[in-house]
Amino acid sequence: MINLSTTKLEETSIPGGRWRRFPAPLMMFLTGFLIYVIAVLPILVINHGLFFLYGDYNVQQVPFYMLAHRAVRNGEFFWNWNLDLGGTLIGDLSFYLMGSPFFWLTIPFPESAVPYLMPFLMALKYATCATTAYLYFRTYKIKDLSARIGGFLYAFSGFNGCNIVFNHFTDAVAFFPLLLLTFDSLMELDTGEEASPISHGYTRWLRFTLCVSLLAIINYYFFFGMVVFLLLYAVIRYARGRSLRTLLSMIVRALSGGIIGVLIAALFLMLALSGIAGNTRLENVVLGYDMIVYPSALMYLDILKSMVMVSDIIGKGTILYDATVKNASLAVFLPFFGLSGVLSFFRAYQGRKNWIKTLLWTCLLIALVPVLNSVFSLFNSWYYARWYFMPILFMALVTVREFEKEDLTNFRTGTLISTLLFTLMLVIYCLPTRDESGKIVFFQISENKDYFIRNAIATACMYVGLILLCLLVRSRKRRLRIGLLLTCLSSLAATMIMLINGMSLVNHYGMQMWKQQMLDSKPDTLDPNVFYRVETEGSATNYEMVWGMPTIHCFLSTVPAEIFNFYSGTIGFTRTVESNPPLRGEGLRAILSEKYYLWNHIISSDGEYGKGMGTYGFTEIQRDTGETEELVNQARDRKHGFRYFENKNFIPMGFVFRQYIYESEFDKLDKNQTDRALVKALILPDDTPKKYTEKMIHAGASDMTAITSDDEFDEECRNRAATSCTSFRTIHEKRISIKTDSGKEKTFSSYGGGFQATTSNLENRSLVYFSVPNLAGWKVYVDGREGTVLTADYGMMAVDVPKGIHEITALYQPPYLRAGLVASLSGILFAILYGVFCKVEKKRERGTR
Incomplete structure (x- = not known):
């Protein structure tokens, strides 16, 4: 394993005997899997085995999985008629799932099983996060128990918890530690007094190259952010104190591995990126004052809050909430520890040089300066904190490094400060405000009071447990064992609370209708021999994907630029993440061959169509005209709550x-x-x-x-x-x-x-x-x-x-299919030829000795 004597946190190999006797990675994987399953178990019990959350999970993740699952099993990997007005499967869905190894695990199962498999796929992702982080931490000189604690901190951090609604984010988080692990292993070849010959270390180079390929395929957006972070990491960690020859050797190894890795992934990447080329969301770049300061001062306090208490869920902030962070994934909190270990680490290395300290301070600076933060999203004007999982890995590392020390003086100070910062959040929650009548009231500053109270109680219990552990347990070994147990329990509690907060947004009746309307039924195919599009209103978003019906209503960010241009050019409608043109557009619907509007009158009883305010030319189909009202209602029940409106101006x-x-x-x-x-x-x-x-x-x-x-x-x-x-x-x-x-x-x-x-x-x-x-x-x-x-x-x-x-x-x-295939084969060929070259050189070197 890695052994870098140039760092303050030295690395060492894993104890061989114990490693062989006790499969710690396997135990990490199983424990991480079990913790998540237990956290989600109440929801599964309530919903009879079906995981139902809120927002994007229900109307994006599940429909996307089912559409892609059906397409793959049918061998339809390219054009798909059910992605907005039409799009490519890989181009439109590679950001979400097409590169995910976890998605491909669903293919052997029938389509009806996919929604029931998804919580267990997420459990696999969490388990992978914990295991890969553990393997990375074991390259440092820390105890096995400490590495286990760190693995769970990384896997069950607030970032992963709040992003459960964005199912696909965790894929990138799960494999990121492997990128650093293979990169460090490659850099170790040149950490001696002299650089190693280029023919040495082929196996390490190949591991890094394949890891680059894997991460590029999993998610191109997160891969770009990882490349930016890896450059930062490499400069801060390895650039100092090296000779020019050594630096050049490091650069050649890393750059060649990265380029060949991307080449190997080129086939998938070119298919993925060609589908979104020209997407107008890529044109919105941060400018002016927005480059140097966030639009609200609350943002800075919100960043602090995300570090010291159980995180808010996506789209539903509590205190210090600003609309800018609605979908930003602003969440950091390390279960049980908060900022205790990080503050202890900064105190321990006060006035001393340390590359991890420099890295974390640099990340904090980037987080506080909008234009620097936007680098990870290609300078997009939308605020995103979706790169935070990378510094979180090092926050977890220094936390367990400080926690395992015999002398906990600095750690106790860090715990005290972290607790005081959390207390500050409680004080802010209590601040007086005025209600609608102008009366001064207390405890009303939070936008989602119940969520804050749950988060605060859980966080308070964690800090109390941490304080008691630091004060009462003197034995380091016992402290680590109890700390591991409490970390697991805190991880369980934090994840469960975020799931409960999310689930509470939708009542049980809503879940039942979602299951019945989207998963268990499909509207009547009124004209099986005619191609037409349908439209649903907001309470049935993306149901058409599951039903397999072409539609003009689609909630999907990564669609072809032609769709953005069409809506903008024809009716001046600015599409962002969803195609939902105004109801006034009867001409638009006519040229798009929309024949039916499906109004979900059970869930959206006050919809425009129910008020007679729908699109001109659409009239309700009365199959039981002349019959009693009871028979008409029975017909509507057979449609599972949907009332059909037909477009008399339908153009085939x-x-x-x-x-x-x-x-x-x-x-x-x-x-x-x-x-x-x-x-x-x-x-x-x-x-x-x-x-x-x-x-x-x-x-x-x-x-x-x-x-x-x-x-x-x-x-x-x-x-x-x-x-x-x-x-x-x-x-x-x-x-x-x-x-x-x-x-x-x-x-x-x-x-x-x-x-x-x-x-x-x-x-x-x-x-x-x-x-x-x-x-x-x-x-x-x-x-x-x-x-x-x-x-x-x-x-x-x-x-x-x-x-x-x-x-x-x-x-x-x-x-770009052929070009991508040629590029990928070229990358594979180069990797093979380089391996042959290294083998020949080694034989030649042995022959000259």
Whole structure:
């Protein structure tokens, strides 16, 4: 193992005999798994084995898992019709789960088992966190019990607890210690007086390289943050006191391993990043005063609070809460210890140089300066604290290092200060405020009073236990054993409280309806032979993913840029994390081929559709018209609480416009007045060749704002529907045959998915419009011959088709698949060749001795 004599915290090898006799990593894994399962057990019992939380977990994590699980088992790895208006499985979901090894464990199980497996997958993630952190800590000169305590502190920190709602975050946290472990092992080759030959240490280099590949695949966002942190870590830890030759050797080893690691992962990365290229969320960078100071002074106190008491849950702060941190994952707290060990460490090394002290102070500075904090998110203007798990690892390390000392003078001081800081939070909670009537009241400053009280009671019990342990137990061995037990109990309590806080946001009836409506049923397929999209309101977000129904309502951040551009360009709707266009957009819904609106009248009884304020043209389907009210209600019950509204202006996929307008002209119009005109004219880029529009009429500004009457709008929709394709089907098979205009058949590979359509009898050469995002990678064939696809309506597809009836086949082929495959194979080949070179060099060296 690592043995670096240049650090204040020296590393040493694991005691071999005890390691062999007692499989500590296995025990860490099993204990971490058990603690989380016990924490979640009350929820599983209440919900009959189903884990139900709140927010993003219910409407993102579960639907994403089920959609991806179904797609993978069906062999559909690329184009998916149920991701917003359409997207790529890897591109849209790689941030969430496609690179997660834990997701792939669900594939052998049936789809119905996935929601029941998810809490146990999270338990596996927690267990992995504890085990990898333990293995990393054992490279330092600390006792085995201390390393175990540290492993649980890292795994059950406030960061992991508050991010249970963001199921995918824990994947990155689980494997981060391995990156440092393999990096340190690689750097050890050059920590002597002279740098080792480049042919030495191939096994260590390969481990680091493969670890880089793994983390790059698991989550590209967190991987970027890890690279930034690793650069910081390497400079602070290894740059000081090295010769230029040694530094160059270190840089070459690390840089080559990192580059080859990324190359090996290139196939996955290129597929993942190509799906979100141009995403407008990436363009929002921090600027101006926001670079140097947070918008609210409360932020700084909130950062402190996150370190000294049980963490708030995502989106529901208690005291010192600011809207900026709503989804920021601002949480640090180490169960049982808080800041006690960290403050003790700073006191112990006061006035003395130590690389970990420098690293932690640097991380604190970064956390307090917005522009530095944003580096981990590529300077995004949204505030995120999603990199905190990396310094938390070192906070856990110094905590157990201080806790295991014979002399606890500094540790007792640290415990006292941490307790006083927690007491400060209690004082803030008691501060007087004015109620709505202007009367001065106490204990009302917290936004979520019950959550704060639970958090405070649990934290107080932990500090009391820590103080008693430090004062009453003199034996170090006994102190560590009791400390390990209390750490496990505190980890259990902190996690359970955060789960209870989260679960309390949704009542048992809501859980039952979520299970019944999303998991156990699917709305009627009213037109099985027609492709159409549906829409649900907010209480049924992403249910369509589970049902397998195309939709225009989608809560997913990582969708193609074409979807962002489409909404922004056509109706001025700024999409951020969700596609939920305003209900006023009947024109938008018509060109998107939306046929049904599903109103969840049980959960959202006061919804717009219930008030008669829904989208124009949608009327409720009364299957039991003329029957008694009782029979009508029974029919609604069979729909599990959903009432269906049909769009009388539904336009099937693949239709033709008579008029067109250029983007620069459309951009000058008031988007509040042009929605209905979307069914009247096709919006084309200014550089569209004239040959594609010579049979169309150039619309003016007056034409685009002229539709004011319902009758005129209805007529335009009927005109578009009359030109729509007579058939449209999505492609799911791996190879398809296309009949050419000469009557022969051509066979094409369709592994990426796509669609086939038969046009109506077109009077002229036309641009046939499909509301499908026009991503790079689409290939279109008209009667078996490769055709031309244009971008229309700022991001959708328009296919150039001759006069008459024609067969259109659109196949999606991932644009960077071959390039990614070549890059990955090149990385693997280089790693193999380097191994051969090292082996040959070793034989040569032995031969010259």
